[in-house]
Amino acid sequence: MPFSYVSHLYCPKCKKTYSTNKKHQLCECGSPLLVAYNLDALRKDLKPEIIANREPNIWRYHELLPVENSEHIVSLGEGMTPLVPMPRLGRDMDVEQLYMKDEGVIPTGTFKARGAAVGISKAKELGVKNLAMPTNGNAGAAWSLYAARAGIQVTVVMPVDAPVITRNECAIAGADLYLVNGLISDAGAIVSKAIQQRNLYDASTLKEPYRIEGKKTMGLEIAEQFSWKLPDVILYPTGGGVGLIGIYKALKELQDLGWVQGKLPRLVAVQAENCAPIVKAWNQKKQVSEFWPNSSTVAFGINVPKALGDFLVLDALYKTDGCAIAVEDDAIMNEQRNVAHLEGAFICPEGAAAFLAARRLREKGWIRKGERVVVLNTGIGLKYTHTVSIEVPILQPGDHLPERENYS
Numbered sequence: 001m002p003f004s005y006v007s008h009l010y011c012p013k014c015k016k017t018y019s020t021n022k023k024h025q026l027c028e029c030g031s032p033l034l035v036a037y038n039l040d041a042l043r044k045d046l047k048p049e050i051i052a053n054r055e056p057n058i059w060r061y062h063e064l065l066p067v068e069n070s071e072h073i074v075s076l077g078e079g080m081t082p083l084v085p086m087p088r089l090g091r092d093m094d095v096e097q098l099y100m101k102d103e104g105v106i107p108t109g110t111f112k113a114r115g116a117a118v119g120i121s122k123a124k125e126l127g128v129k130n131l132a133m134p135t136n137g138n139a140g141a142a143w144s145l146y147a148a149r150a151g152i153q154v155t156v157v158m159p160v161d162a163p164v165i166t167r168n169e170c171a172i173a174g175a176d177l178y179l180v181n182g183l184i185s186d187a188g189a190i191v192s193k194a195i196q197q198r199n200l201y202d203a204s205t206l207k208e209p210y211r212i213e214g215k216k217t218m219g220l221e222i223a224e225q226f227s228w229k230l231p232d233v234i235l236y237p238t239g240g241g242v243g244l245i246g247i248y249k250a251l252k253e254l255q256d257l258g259w260v261q262g263k264l265p266r267l268v269a270v271q272a273e274n275c276a277p278i279v280k281a282w283n284q285k286k287q288v289s290e291f292w293p294n295s296s297t298v299a300f301g302i303n304v305p306k307a308l309g310d311f312l313v314l315d316a317l318y319k320t321d322g323c324a325i326a327v328e329d330d331a332i333m334n335e336q337r338n339v340a341h342l343e344g345a346f347i348c349p350e351g352a353a354a355f356l357a358a359r360r361l362r363e364k365g366w367i368r369k370g371e372r373v374v375v376l377n378t379g380i381g382l383k384y385t386h387t388v389s390i391e392v393p394i395l396q397p398g399d400h401l402p403e404r405e406n407y408s
């Protein structure tokens, strides 16, 4: 049995195919490329019971990942993050079966580690020595750290407003780091020029085909953690949309393998009110989004004014009877506090946006009573300390605590 059942790359737009043994970026037609697997063979060779006995990390699904030789794997133990029941928050929003898939406890503190682990491993397999990418922070941090482990040199360009901790992560890993006075789209334009001048491998979102395969493992894990019985709704804070495209791809592959039955979960793309290109396109029943001018949000990971894979995100929403919804920054911060108060989880603003969206969709009746709902918390709140502002009384040595009612 081969380690990977990867078969080839294909273009979801023009259907042209490419080999996975050579470096490829976009299709000739400009579309991102996706990875295809030999699922007919895999259906005969592999059963879920075999996977159940493997190590709790993403490589337990190695047949469905693109790395062909296990020696090329670059891993920090990423994956199999907890699927945490949220009963108190669930009662608060009348979603009794509410779960958090907590990506805050993965190496680098965000789910970007999944994309980096698979992207860097495959880059190593393909002999890549130097790569470059624009980032809103978290992806750059994860790729810098995994690249360091692989001995690959990385050039990263991120907005000056990106969370400061992510700069430090890139820098300490030895990345060639630049800040741009602008948005991720501006960083992307600078990286594109550098790619041509310096002959670098372009690791921009969806310009290399393998990051999405790493993010796909969130979908595989959710299915396995529910014993291959899929939930009704999955909410995902959507920037470039790779996570959502990946989850959808995972669920379809599992359907093809016959490991899951019935209707797929309704996928929900959650965006911020001041950066909601996917929501706008979905409201207008469009197949692609338009560039969102002057975008801004505290949920920095979803500040993406135009995503290369927008048509794939929208397709996943339409095909699963899902939806797209935008939420406001102040309400996001409120929900972040709610989650910490009620469930003891310090989640990132992007994750809080997705919980807030669940609340809103339940209020509208779009989420029905009793449905099983999974919210992706894409990162740990500890990476965003600056977004929480508090006031604490300062005492002098020898002071008593101020008067308060007795605790009961």
Ligand SMILES: *Cc1c(COP(=O)(O)O)cnc(C)c1O
Residues within 6 Å of the ligand: 110, 112, 138, 139, 237, 238, 239, 240, 241, 242, 243, 244, 301, 302, 348, 350, 351, 378, 379
């Ligand atoms: C990147 C990121 C997102 C958005 O992910 P996409 O898959 O690019 O849509 C959401 N949350 C956090 C914390 C992120 O870093």
Ligand SMILES: [Zn+2]
Residues within 6 Å of the ligand: 011, 012, 013, 014, 015, 016, 027, 028, 029, 030, 031
């Ligand atoms: Zn094409």
